Amino acid sequence: MYESKTEWDVAAQSRVCTLDDYKGVEARWCPGCGDHAVLNAVQRLARDKQLPPEKTVVVSGIGCSSRFPFYMSTYGFHGLHGRAFPVACGIRARRPDLHMFVITGDGDCCAIGTAHWIHTIRYNMDLTILLLDNNVYGLTKNQTSPTSRRGERSNTYPNGSFLEPLNPISVTLGVANASFVAQTVDWNPPHLYNTIRAAYEHPGAAFVRILQRCPHFTSHVFAEPQRDLSQVLLMKHEHGIPLDPSIAKMFPNTVEHHPHNLAEARALAESADAYPIGLFYRNENAFRYDRATSQGIHMPAAQKLEAVEKNLERFVI
Ligand code: SF4
Ligand code: MG
Numbered sequence: 001m002y003e004s005k006t007e008w009d010v011a012a013q014s015r016v017c018t019l020d021d022y023k024g025v026e027a028r029w030c031p032g033c034g035d036h037a038v039l040n041a042v043q044r045l046a047r048d049k050q051l052p053p054e055k056t057v058v059v060s061g062i063g064c065s066s067r068f069p070f071y072m073s074t075y076g077f078h079g080l081h082g083r084a085f086p087v088a089c090g091i092r093a094r095r096p097d098l099h100m101f102v103i104t105g106d107g108d109c110c111a112i113g114t115a116h117w118i119h120t121i122r123y124n125m126d127l128t129i130l131l132l133d134n135n136v137y138g139l140t141k142n143q144t145s146p147t148s149r150r151g152e153r154s155n156t157y158p159n160g161s162f163l164e165p166l167n168p169i170s171v172t173l174g175v176a177n178a179s180f181v182a183q184t185v186d187w188n189p190p191h192l193y194n195t196i197r198a199a200y201e202h203p204g205a206a207f208v209r210i211l212q213r214c215p216h217f218t219s220h221v222f223a224e225p226q227r228d229l230s231q232v233l234l235m236k237h238e239h240g241i242p243l244d245p246s247i248a249k250m251f252p253n254t255v256e257h258h259p260h261n262l263a264e265a266r267a268l269a270e271s272a273d274a275y276p277i278g279l280f281y282r283n284e285n286a287f288r289y290d291r292a293t294s295q296g297i298h299m300p301a302a303q304k305l306e307a308v309e310k311n312l313e314r315f316v317i
Contacts, residue, residue, distance in 0.1 A: 025070055064132075154217075
């Protein structure tokens with residue numbers, strides 16, 4: 001009988017993933033596109049957290065940013081326009097073990113996908129949701145999106161758009177059971193990374209709007225806050241997004257904001273004077289639909305069938 005260890009025993013090697021383990025095909029976004037920065041941040045996070053690539057899923061809809069899954073060497077689902085959310089919720093409902101990122105754009109999320117966005121926030125399943133908002137439909141070549149500012153010219157509104165833009169942060173904060181709402185910018189890598197990391201670590205649906213540069217069509221849109229930091233309002237708090245003091249002190253405008261204060265979060269979201277960045281709101285105790293509906297998820301198939309048939313008896317007349 002084999003009992004003792006010998007020199008032939010092979011110990012299992014612990015696996016360490018490097019950045020290359022998360023890199024998919026070469027990104028085809030335009031040079032200078034803010035999507036590159038978000039991709040780098042997500043790949044770094046995956047490396048830092050040592051997420052097993054085979055246990056990680058990136059789900060997207062349609063648009064420039066929705067090419068994201070191709071650029072990650074994980075599982076991915078490039079869905080239909082506006083449909084990243086229901087696909088992600090479906091996966092999460094049956095697979096609580098996976099690490100999940102949802103990538104969507106302002107056209108994808110705030111136009112055709114609006115109903116799915118609202119209800120995904122309400123259901124509060126464990127998802128890291130990144131809205132890459134460049135104020136334009138980029139993939140379809142410069143069309144006005146719901147977040148385009150009034151008066152912005154595009155191929156669909158050559159004389160300037162008529163309507164005030166939709167505010168994705170205000171909308172999300174207005175949804176019952178929202179549990180994590182943050183805003184960051186693609187051009188500040190430490191803040192971008194720390195925000196995505198905090199979103200990933202939050203147990204529930206974490207919604208992050210990322211102000212994203214599109215040098216091809218809307219290069220002017222975020223040029224001013226990028227050049228002039230006084231146009232950005234940094235929300236600070238010990239329970240907010242951590243930021244190295246050497247970077248935080250570069251922001252002349254800061255505000256102490258407790259992320260449990262929903263009324264103040266809503267007021268900050270409406271602020272017209274500056275672009276607020278940081279954590280607007282967090283509720284760690286919000287109801288989780290995926291938890292409530294995962295009971296019996298590992299039940300053997302025969303037992304599940306028996307339970308279903310038993311329930312069907314209620315409908316016998
Ligand atoms: Fe990025 Fe804009 Fe180019 Fe699309 S069109 S890849 S959003 S820079
Ligand atoms: Mg867009």
